[in-house]
Amino acid sequence: xxxxxxxxxxxxxxxxxxxxxxxxxxxxxxxxxxxxxxxxxxxxxxxxxxxxxxxxxxxxxxxxxxxxxxxxxxxxxxxxxxxxxxxxxxxxxxxxxxxxxxxxxxxxxxxxxxxxxxxxxxxxxxxxxxxxxxxxxxxxxxxxxxxxxxxxxxxxxxxxxxxxxxxxxxxxxxxxxxxxxxxxxxxxxxxxxxxxxxxxxxxxxxxxxxxxxxxxxxxxxxxxxxxxxxxxxxxxxxxxxxxxxxxxxxxxxxxxxxxxxxxxxxxxxxxxxxxxxxxxxxxxxxxxxxxxxxxxxxxxxxxxxxxxxxxxxxxxxxxxxxxxxxxxxxxxxxxxxxxxxxxxxxxxxxxxxxxxxxxxxxxxxxxxxxxxxxxxxxxxxxxxxxxxxxxxxxxxxxxxxxxxxxxxxxxxxxxxxxxxxxxxxxxxxxxxxxxxxxxxxxxxxxxxxxxxxxxxxxxxxxxxxxxxxxxxxxxxxxxxxxxxxxxxxxxxxxxxxxxxxxxxxxxxxxxxxxxxxxxxxxxxxxxxxxxxxxxxxxxxxxxxxxxxxxxxxxxxxxxx
Amino acid sequence: xxxxxxxxxxxxxxxxxxxxxxxxxxxxxxxxxxxxxxxxxxxxxxxxxxxxxxxxxxxxxxxxxxxxxxxxxxxxxxxxxxxxxxxxxxxxxxxxxxxxxxxxxxxxxxxxxxxxxxxxxxxxxxxxxxxxxxxxxxxxxxxxxxxxxxxxxxxxxxxxxxxxxxxxxxxxxxxxxxxxxxxxxxxxxxxxxxxxxxxxxxxxxxxxxxxxxxxxxxxxxxxxxxxxxxxxxxxxxxxxxxxxxxxxxxxxxxxxxxxxxxxxxxxxxxxxxxxxxxxxxxxxxxx
Numbered sequence: 001x002x003x004x005x006x007x008x009x010x011x012x013x014x015x016x017x018x019x020x021x022x023x024x025x026x027x028x029x030x031x032x033x034x035x036x037x038x039x040x041x042x043x044x045x046x047x048x049x050x051x052x053x054x055x056x057x058x059x060x061x062x063x064x065x066x067x068x069x070x071x072x073x074x075x076x077x078x079x080x081x082x083x084x085x086x087x088x089x090x091x092x093x094x095x096x097x098x099x100x101x102x103x104x105x106x107x108x109x110x111x112x113x114x115x116x117x118x119x120x121x122x123x124x125x126x127x128x129x130x131x132x133x134x135x136x137x138x139x140x141x142x143x144x145x146x147x148x149x150x151x152x153x154x155x156x157x158x159x160x161x162x163x164x165x166x167x168x169x170x171x172x173x174x175x176x177x178x179x180x181x182x183x184x185x186x187x188x189x190x191x192x193x194x195x196x197x198x199x200x201x202x203x204x205x206x207x208x209x210x211x212x213x214x215x216x217x218x219x220x221x222x223x224x225x226x227x228x229x230x231x232x233x234x235x236x237x238x239x240x241x242x243x244x245x246x247x248x249x250x251x252x253x254x255x256x257x258x259x260x261x262x263x264x265x266x267x268x269x270x271x272x273x274x275x276x277x278x279x280x281x282x283x284x285x286x287x288x289x290x291x292x293x294x295x296x297x298x299x300x301x302x303x304x305x306x307x308x309x310x311x312x313x314x315x316x317x318x319x320x321x322x323x324x325x326x327x328x329x330x331x332x333x334x335x336x337x338x339x340x341x342x343x344x345x346x347x348x349x350x351x352x353x354x355x356x357x358x359x360x361x362x363x364x365x366x367x368x369x370x371x372x373x374x375x376x377x378x379x380x381x382x383x384x385x386x387x388x389x390x391x392x393x394x395x396x397x398x399x400x401x402x403x404x405x406x407x408x409x410x411x412x413x414x415x416x417x418x419x420x421x422x423x424x425x426x427x428x429x430x431x432x433x434x435x436x437x438x439x440x441x442x443x444x445x446x447x448x449x450x451x452x453x454x455x456x457x458x459x460x461x462x463x464x465x466x467x468x469x470x471x472x473x474x475x476x477x478x479x480x481x482x483x484x485x486x487x488x489x490x491x492x493x494x495x496x497x498x499x500x501x502x503x504x505x506x507x508x509x510x511x512x513x514x515x516x517x518x519x520x521x522x523x524x525x526x527x528x529x530x531x532x533x534x535x536x537x538x539x540x541x542x543x544x545x546x547x548x549x550x551x552x553x554x555x556x557x558x559x560x
Numbered sequence: 561x562x563x564x565x566x567x568x569x570x571x572x573x574x575x576x577x578x579x580x581x582x583x584x585x586x587x588x589x590x591x592x593x594x595x596x597x598x599x600x601x602x603x604x605x606x607x608x609x610x611x612x613x614x615x616x617x618x619x620x621x622x623x624x625x626x627x628x629x630x631x632x633x634x635x636x637x638x639x640x641x642x643x644x645x646x647x648x649x650x651x652x653x654x655x656x657x658x659x660x661x662x663x664x665x666x667x668x669x670x671x672x673x674x675x676x677x678x679x680x681x682x683x684x685x686x687x688x689x690x691x692x693x694x695x696x697x698x699x700x701x702x703x704x705x706x707x708x709x710x711x712x713x714x715x716x717x718x719x720x721x722x723x724x725x726x727x728x729x730x731x732x733x734x735x736x737x738x739x740x741x742x743x744x745x746x747x748x749x750x751x752x753x754x755x756x757x758x759x760x761x762x763x764x765x766x767x768x769x770x771x772x773x774x775x776x777x778x779x780x781x782x783x784x785x786x787x788x789x790x791x792x793x794x795x796x797x798x799x800x801x802x803x804x805x806x807x808x809x810x811x812x813x814x815x816x817x818x819x820x821x822x823x824x825x826x827x828x829x830x831x832x833x834x835x836x837x838x839x840x841x842x843x844x845x846x847x
Contacts, residue, residue, distance in 0.1 A: 025774075025775075032773075032774060032777065033776060033777040033779055035655075035656045036656055036778045037738045037781075038767075038806075039783070040780075041803050042798075043789070043798045043799070
């Protein structure tokens, strides 16, 4: 049974007529008394129940039932077609532009008003609401429109409306779709899709990019519009005045020693506040400490040390705990630290092949490693344990074995003469990749600063914890790790702080995008899907008239 | 007495100034306008007339005969005592009908004045639970005890009170006669010893032909009996048949007891009192 009495205001108002009618009848019966001179001439009571009944339930007259039937028919005339057509009406998929430009002016408020007016026509149809950001998200699927002002808080750096429409069509086919945004369409809108834009062109001064490397911050600021503008740039407490010509874009490098840099671009009468703020966390990670085993031949040892000296991500400190041990493969004993195990074939077994060196398994350690022109003397009969990364013909040159806590053993099949490998660009690239790979797999966030189209990743290996506290500006939650070694979280705008018993990590997420901050492209636009709606409205109207006619037919005998 | 009652009684009294009760044969005594033939206790000379054969020779005026030799007979108006009793049903049920109490009092006033104009000795009986005589029967404006609140109808208590009424008079009873007791018993008792009995029935149109209505609680003001009824066409039809039978019963009883039965539309009469029903029934006549 549909709950149209409650859901449909018209049905509810109409339904009130029923208790009113009943109340009127009972009130009338109670109130109407008549003094008669000769009661004996009247027949015995004809409204009482059977004798002995606990409650005296009176039989209501025929006209009561006629009026009741007429009222019910009129309610149906008003409400049931509403419900019937609503239920038969295809679901409405509402795709909301979730990008921050929707915050400009009154774009969002106008959009909500429009959706609510569309929804009011058929309030009980199925409503699916999607937020179109970098990727679409279904946030509502019910036979009633949600409070959009509460659930729609646009703040993403981009909105892929086309992808969101495709997602909606896949999720709920044979339906109607409406895209709500602030700019004209950039792709062809299908027949079954309405497209409404409530944007208004503004001049806007914004931070469009922000990067940090240790204590240096690179900022890109843009004045999108045809007017001059000035602003105050605040980086924590340091400030500077900036003047912008029309359509000017500035790049600034600012130094900041503090671990967290809050950047404000203060502009008067700015139409969009969201893009005047950025937060950056110092992303400094100490270099990987390398220990070179004494068993490594001198030539190789020297080549490795030269590489360490020229790479800021590598260091060799004897008094510190090594993160990477380089030793001969003959020293292969179980070890929890990452290692490079050097298989050093004997002179007589080493040979150089003309076959190309090819990557066998994709791995970050091989990213960008040039494999051309390499002379790689190796033992072509040697079996190398682990997953082969590089091979020449059937010979494994490089293989990897993963161990606990993201540590690994990388075995290299390379004669100590080194061929030309140590003079090839592949050599420093390989060591750089190894250093980055080790750094990326350290406990904590894989990076300090994210954009909102990325996911925050936390490595938890070698951290003995079951719970992590996650605090943002507006919330504080506890994450149960379930012994997982990696946690992936949605990157929402602002500063995130993760705390375990032994560590605290800060992560910043920014929603900056030059295109999104250019509000000169915002515009109004409307494309409807009128033909289907009109057809169904006619059906609804005819049905209502039919029931109203029935109600009149029921009442006609009362007036004869 | 309320102002409404005062007004209607005053109107009735004014209307009745020029009427009297119509003469009635075999009344106890003569109509006051008739010349008495017999000597009484209070003979009053009226005129002379020529002696006619058969006249009592003792009535000759001998002095005139001695002086003028004319045979003249003295004629006397005999002071007779014709009686009229008017019973007003003042049971609470009369109050139930619109205008019925006013109509009852107005009709009683007209009859009382008409009886007085005809030199009747008139008695007004207020038929409450105990019947009482009004001390000023011929001056209706002075009547008292005019409440219609008796819990017993004349049908229930008339037989106990009719003995108080003197015989050989003309008797009027003004009521709606809507009680379940057998009409013959009352009318027989009422007519017993009377020269003439007249029953004036006050009914309203909606009592004879009530309109259909919704559900209502009907209340009998005398017994306080209540009936919850849906006054639909079926119920109304049943009532109409019952009252038709009831009226026929009274008409038949009136015929059987020699009672003149007059029906008056009480509602209309209370608004515009008129003499027509009584003139038409030859109960009254103009002076």
